[in-house]
Amino acid sequence: MKRLIEKGLMFGNLVRVTSPILVERYNRALRHLTGKQTTLDDFHIDISGFSPEIGAELGDELYLNQRGVNRQFILLTTEQKTAPLLNAKFSTSRGILKQFITENEPQLFALTTKDAVAGELVNSVFSVESPAKLFDIRRITVEADTTARTVATAAELGKLIDRFKAEDNAWYDDVLIAQMIGLAKQTGDVVRNPVNLSRMSFDQQNFWTAHFGGIYIFRGVDEPAAIAAGDKAALGPLPIESTFDLRDRTEIAIFLEVNGLAEPIVKARGVDGGAILHQKMDFVVAELAARMGENLSGATRRDLRALGRRYADQLPEEYQGLAALARWVEDGGPWPRITSEHPAYFYTLRAADVPDADLVNMLLAQLSPLDIRQLFICHKEAFYAAYSSWPDEKRAYVADFLDREYQVDKAGTRAALFGHEAPMEEPQNEPKTPAADMIDLVGPWGAVRRR
Structure with a gap:
């Protein structure tokens, strides 16, 4: 550390x-x-x-x-x-x-x-x-x-002052006056300076707790649920409608959808979805390269692209899914079918514009742990725990990246990743593109179905 x-x-x-x-x-x-x-x-x-x-x-x-x-x-x-x-x-x-x-x-x-x-x-x-x-x-x-x-003494003095003002013979109550003077010596003039x-x-209603291995509790939503980082069976009976753990990917996807808690990155207004997807892809490459013993100290995006080509046949499904979505966004590639069971699924989401957006992004960060930037920003406890288990090559890359590209503009980075712009009115007579219709219909992954 x-x-x-x-x-x-x-x-x-x-x-x-x-x-x-x-x-x-x-x-x-x-x-x-x-x-x-x-x-x-x-x-x-x-x-x-x-x-x-x-x-x-x-x-x-x-x-x-x-x-x-x-x-x-x-x-x-x-x-x-x-x-x-x-x-x-x-x-x-x-x-x-x-x-x-x-x-x-x-x-x-x-x-x-x-x-x-x-x-x-x-x-x-x-x-x-x-x-x-x-x-x-x-x-x-x-x-x-x-x-x-x-503060307590000032409150007591305030009550005595009110009593002094209300009682007709208060000017002759030496005990009351002495009490007021004694308290005023401790608090000063509470009339002029309350x-x-x-x-x-x-x-x-909705919060995360580190207790019992980490639990997200959502009570203030239409369909409440608790989501455990560990085994849900170890929690025992809970007084809530549904209990999941991080292995219940489809159930969590349904929970986020029916409660309107998450949105596709590529649909978010004012966000460069393609750039965000490419950055997530770089993080996946860094994970693989570190496991292969590559020196990532000072690695640039160009270096990571070169490493991605070198290990192209070993890149995991997270990378493949994100790359397919990036090709669709930027080059009009074929529509990617990314279901809730696909390892890339939660990497394609961010919190919707809801009061508990920080909590939702925290959950999404834990569901997409290779995105080291989101994990660091949204879930420090999970980030530090993961960092301690990484090979030194990855630790060096992650520390350098966060220092170079996050520390210099924390507010700007958060706004670019998680900020929400006010919606603009759609032109009444302008038809939507087939791509926009597809996102509105099913998101970037395909419709989520209950089991």
Whole structure:
């Protein structure tokens, strides 16, 4: 993993903590949440305040996420909102933390000038002993305050001020006035500078969890389902309509289609489908070349095309299917018949313009693991697990490629691959081409049929 770390592809964009004042505040918050503290005076933290260095020091990678649920967090600065979330157990956690910081940024900025803000993503489940317990997670609420309870104290002071204004004889109530003065010394003028944090809650209908080998749960769709990365039989009975695992390719294809969750890359508006297909083909060639012991360090697309010609008779079905679709898109080649059982099938899809597009792209990335760029962007946990098993030739190529072609323009790459343009009105009297009619009818693979 050293190569990834050096290129900023792992542990990248973390916030460095070196100031003795911030270290002391972090320890105060850490003791407040867990009863532990660090002896380090220089470390990095993610959006939740988790530090990989402190995790190694304590011998506990889940010191802010006991049992993998109800994630706790420590905010030293609002700059943490751009940091990644390490060791994520739920796909929604980073989005919740980022939205909480963004919504409360002025208040958090003021609070963190004097103290750390500590909190928790709270739900009614404290542990998940069985997969079925995951379905009890319905809503996440963010609870947060400084270690000195500034927000709670300000709320108490606000109530006393309201009482002071409402009671006729409040000017003569020395005890009430003394209480107000005492609390005001801790919070400042809450009338001119209110100290409060929005109490935010988030419904958890659709999400991925790392528990039990990885499970995608889709409840907020027309035909709900759970999709396991491992053996679905090991999950036991689940309180949901359908349960699949990644081997159930046709069932997953039907699930995506009936719920309108995915679309063909070649049909997506504003996307160069041919270029994306060719890039995916390059990734397949790189996989084969690495297994053949080829040196891929600094390999260009021209180099990969040459390698593709050299090993043409050994290229897998993923390549053949993508190449056939690319020929149809660019050269008017014959219509490719790519069924849901074809290894190239899920490589031809991306998430539709739906609220859970990130979750769908995450699932598609795991179903098309040779597309190393999508795997890295959409499913970091699966990417790092796969990277550790690759031959060094492939690791070198992947790290160089991501550093050279993704790191330089992350937002642009994501927009090109997964962005959705507003639909344009079709000219009323302009006939569609036979190709467009075919895509509208069956997509690039042929109609998906239920078994």
